[in-house]
Amino acid sequence: xxxxxxxxxxxxxxxxxxxxxxxxxxxxxxxxxxxxxxxxxxxxxxxxxxxxxxxxxxxxxxxxxxxxxxxxxxxxxxxxxxxxxxxxxxxxxxxxxxxxxxxxxxxxxxxxxxxxxxxxxxxxxxxxxxxxxxxxxxxxxxxxxxxxxxxxxxxxxxxxxxxxxxxxxxxxxxxxxxxxxxxxxxxxxxxxxxxxxxxxxxxxxxxxxxxxxxxxxxxxxxxxxxxxxxxxxxxxxxxxxxxxxxxxxxxxxxxxxxxxxxxxxxxxxxxxxxxxxxxxxxxxxxxxxxxxxxxxxxxxxxxxxxxxxxxxxxxxxxxxxxxxxxxxxxxxxxxxxxxxxxxxxxxxxxxxxxxxxxxxxxxxxxxxxxxxxxxxxxxxxxxxxxxxxxxxxxxxxxxxxxxxxxxxxx
Amino acid sequence: xxxxxxxxxxxxxxxxxxxxxxxxxxxxxxxxxxxxxxxxxxxxxxxxxxxxxxxxxxxxxxxxxxxxxxxxxxxxxxxxxxxxxxxxxxxxxxxxxxxxxxxxxxxxxxxxxxxxxxxxxxxxxxxxxxxxxxxxxxxxxxxxxxxxxxxxxxxxxxxxxxxxxxxxxxxxx
Ligand code: SF4
Numbered sequence: 001x002x003x004x005x006x007x008x009x010x011x012x013x014x015x016x017x018x019x020x021x022x023x024x025x026x027x028x029x030x031x032x033x034x035x036x037x038x039x040x041x042x043x044x045x046x047x048x049x050x051x052x053x054x055x056x057x058x059x060x061x062x063x064x065x066x067x068x069x070x071x072x073x074x075x076x077x078x079x080x081x082x083x084x085x086x087x088x089x090x091x092x093x094x095x096x097x098x099x100x101x102x103x104x105x106x107x108x109x110x111x112x113x114x115x116x117x118x119x120x121x122x123x124x125x126x127x128x129x130x131x132x133x134x135x136x137x138x139x140x141x142x143x144x145x146x147x148x149x150x151x152x153x154x155x156x157x158x159x160x161x162x163x164x165x166x167x168x169x170x171x172x173x174x175x176x177x178x179x180x181x182x183x184x185x186x187x188x189x190x191x192x193x194x195x196x197x198x199x200x201x202x203x204x205x206x207x208x209x210x211x212x213x214x215x216x217x218x219x220x221x222x223x224x225x226x227x228x229x230x231x232x233x234x235x236x237x238x239x240x241x242x243x244x245x246x247x248x249x250x251x252x253x254x255x256x257x258x259x260x261x262x263x264x265x266x267x268x269x270x271x272x273x274x275x276x277x278x279x280x281x282x283x284x285x286x287x288x289x290x291x292x293x294x295x296x297x298x299x300x301x302x303x304x305x306x307x308x309x310x311x312x313x314x315x316x317x318x319x320x321x322x323x324x325x326x327x328x329x330x331x332x333x334x335x336x337x338x339x340x341x342x343x344x345x346x347x348x349x350x351x352x353x354x355x356x357x358x359x360x361x362x363x364x365x366x367x368x369x370x371x372x373x374x375x376x377x378x379x380x381x382x383x384x385x386x387x388x389x390x391x392x393x394x395x396x397x398x399x400x401x402x403x404x405x406x407x408x409x410x
Numbered sequence: 411x412x413x414x415x416x417x418x419x420x421x422x423x424x425x426x427x428x429x430x431x432x433x434x435x436x437x438x439x440x441x442x443x444x445x446x447x448x449x450x451x452x453x454x455x456x457x458x459x460x461x462x463x464x465x466x467x468x469x470x471x472x473x474x475x476x477x478x479x480x481x482x483x484x485x486x487x488x489x490x491x492x493x494x495x496x497x498x499x500x501x502x503x504x505x506x507x508x509x510x511x512x513x514x515x516x517x518x519x520x521x522x523x524x525x526x527x528x529x530x531x532x533x534x535x536x537x538x539x540x541x542x543x544x545x546x547x548x549x550x551x552x553x554x555x556x557x558x559x560x561x562x563x564x565x566x567x568x569x570x571x572x573x574x575x576x577x578x579x580x581x582x583x
Contacts, residue, residue, distance in 0.1 A: 043568070044571070047571040047575050048579065049571060049578065050575070050578055120480075135480060135504060136480075136507060137504060137507060139482060139511040139566070139567050140507060140508070140567065143511070143567045143571060151555075151557055190500075190503045219474075221503055
């Protein structure tokens with residue numbers, strides 16, 4: 001069986017599940033953030049449900065509109081906070097703990113082989129730890145919380161076989177951006193992306209989380225690195241691809257579609273007004289270290305703004321202790337709290353008409369970060385840092401080559 | 411089950427590929443009063459839709475119907491305007507789930523976009539997964555599994571939750 005079939009069978013109490021079948025499963029975990037928690041719990045209260053099936057499986061994280069930028073957001077959060085208490089949700093994380101998906105991983109609220117659902121499309125992230133996880137709507141979440149069950153269509157799987165090790169100056173972000181081109185959403189739509197092969201062991205947890213986070217941008221239902229490299233016996237895949245990690249180069253998604261991906265080289269010289277390093281895609285310690293490796297002792301270009309949001313409090317503190325935040329701030333960055341920040345255009349760094357932003361997040365839809373007349377480019381933290389220094393899209397390999405020539409260890 | 415789901419007969423509204431949640435439930439009106447929100451449904455692609463759609467009409471879409479965000483208002487607005495069923499070549503995953511959750515049947519049917527004419531009367535048998543044109547030609551859609559037909563028959567998840575709540579209430583007493 002594929003990983004999706006195996007986990008869905010197990011969670012549905014079946015010996016076997018086959019792609020195309022429908023099953024009723026018992027998820028191990030449920031997560032809601034500040035945007036939808038009040039809607040879900042409010043609906044349960046309105047219809048008269050007094051108890052959740054199992055509050056210990058539920059996690060609430062406030063990460064989107066924090067600290068509340070408006071009275072409406074503050075009131076919405078107060079409602080969610082009160083309802084979470086009323087329903088006995090002990091795993092409640094106030095603002096400042098971090099972006100929900102990163103918090104779920106750090107708090108070990110999701111583990112290898114788990115099935116997890118959340119009211120957020122980037123729930124696919126947990127495939128980075130070997131879990132099967134996906135986003136659902138708020139009415140379905142209400143049902144799942146009340147009953148502990150949810151129906152799933154067992155998806156077909158697309159096998160991505162990885163070999164080699166990541167080429168210098170590339171990361172998980174460049175891999176997933178490259179896959180947007182190689183695989184694309186016609187193939188991945190509603191399917192499970194399953195990463196296997198000898199190349200997987202060379203990817204860090206951070207890289208895997210990044211890759212699975214953006215699997216959803218190809219329309220996939222799950223994106224997952226199952227444990228072990230080997231292919232399961234007799235598993236049937238709808239399609240399969242092989243990628244040699246050592247052949248990757250830095251990539252960038254251009255406006256206004258995530259699939260509009262090109263090698264960074266082709267876009268070098270594009271003027272940029274704002275650089276954003278953060279989000280559940282690329283706000284982890286490895287990402288901040290990458291950025292600091294280039295920004296340390298340098299200044300961002302005049303006329304460029306650099307916004308940094310560490311993905312969690314733990315990452316924030318570690319980056320502080322390692323001197324990373326100091327290096328970034330000294331280079332000209334503004335470091336915001338551990339939250340979604342400007343990623344979805346809520347607050348903390350919106351764009352004016354005609355402006356261009358290069359960010360390490362996951363969506364570059366028109367209007368995603370403010371004005372519909374702004375442009376968003378997506379790339380790795382290394383590319384983002386190189387771009388902030390140059391004031392225009394830059395290839396991190398040229399900067400790294402310069403550092404190597406100066407004898408600076410990278 | 412087929413008693414609960416009589417064959418639906420209605421006028422087809424033919425839409426194209428990639429009908430997004432932004433088009434179905436335009437962002438700028440999400441906080442507007444409901445009547446105003448409904449006036450703008452599909453405005454960007456079919457300005458005649460919101461004023462012309464009648465109770466029992468059928469929406470026929472192309473590929474990737476409902477692509478975009480997880481907002482439930484997208485299927486809800488279609489239901490509120492009287493749409494009886496959406497038949498499309500393929501659906502974005504969360505839209506299809508949300509539609510069932512709010513009690514709007516959605517059928518995946520290869521080739522439907524090329525077959526049905528705009529405005530023609532078609533019959534849709536939700537249980538059998540059959541789409542029949544006025545001249546009798548038929549297409550087989552993917553069947554909806556019984557568990558989800560049961561959700562649809564109840565009118566979506568909210569009535570089911572009310573029943574669960576009533577149960578909880580009686581056991582608590
Ligand atoms: S960081 Fe961005 S993509 Fe991630 S959960 Fe927050 S808003 Fe969504």
